[in-house]
Amino acid sequence: MASGVKPRVKVPSSASAGEAVAIKTLISHPMESGQRKDSDGNTIPRSIINRFTCDYNGENVIDVTMEPAISTNPYFEFEATVPEAGEFQFTWYDDDGSVYEEAKAVSV
């Protein structure tokens, strides 16, 4: 498990019904690509977050399949429609099986 993984998301706390809100997400993660070598010439094994999803009240907004070419501390910015008051669920899936979650409520 990569240590010190901390998700951060920026979502407006309120929106009008049907409004499109901009969402920014950042998660601290080394995203070891599996291409680098350590000082002894051994390959450092791959350890990345391979999937990110964002849902609103159970309905999908975006689902991203990530590869080693995503930078350290993966950052995503996108827009979501807010049809009614509810909660955004953000989920990151790590290569090692851990799942990082974050939720943000939005009032209308």
Added chain:
Amino acid sequence: MDFTRRETLALGGAAALTFVLPFRANAATTEELVNEFTGGADIADAGVELTAPEIAENGNTVPITVSAPGASAIMVLATGNPTPPVATFNFGPLAASHEASTRIRLAGTQDVVAIAQLEDGSFARSAKNVKVTIGGCGG
């Protein structure tokens, strides 16, 4: 040990091949990935927009934005990376604008390609050449 002119030429040719072939292999996988994504369908030129800097100083974090109105999925490929796939964005019913930004790694100066699956099932492609000053794949 003496090399005749012929032997020297043959050696040079072999060396050139070893350097050129890996890139060929990469190009093939890019092609394969595109085919896998589109199922061999025709790809139009319009319909997807890829925003990337012309010159990226640091290949470790290159900001890109992909946008394709009405697209259900956008795949991003870095043709010159050791592993070309970068990310696939699948948009759900609540996605407001079919646009997403992220930061990617680029090993060197190369073409970044975005392929979008549009609403009607057709595909669109957009490519952009990014010059990279410092590569982003470690050494």
